[in-house]
Amino acid sequence: MTDGGEHQIWLAATGRGEAVGRVLEAVPEGWSACLVERELGGYEAAALNLMPGEVRQHQRS
Numbered sequence: 001m002t003d004g005g006e007h008q009i010w011l012a013a014t015g016r017g018e019a020v021g022r023v024l025e026a027v028p029e030g031w032s033a034c035l036v037e038r039e040l041g042g043y044e045a046a047a048l049n050l051m052p053g054e055v056r057q058h059q060r061s
Helices: 016-026 042-047
Strands: 009-012 055-058
Touching: 009 016, 016 055
Parallel strands: none
Antiparallel strands: 009 055
């Protein structure tokens, strides 16, 4: 959650145990992060062109 209370979706091409920490390293200090229940399938992950270890904000359409 951002300073303004906005929710954003961030993607982390890591294991679940590492994902929150990696996202917190990428966002501004003071923001929070949590996992969503749904994991991406292999096809979905490949379509996003994420490199192993990469973290990025998901732009919702």
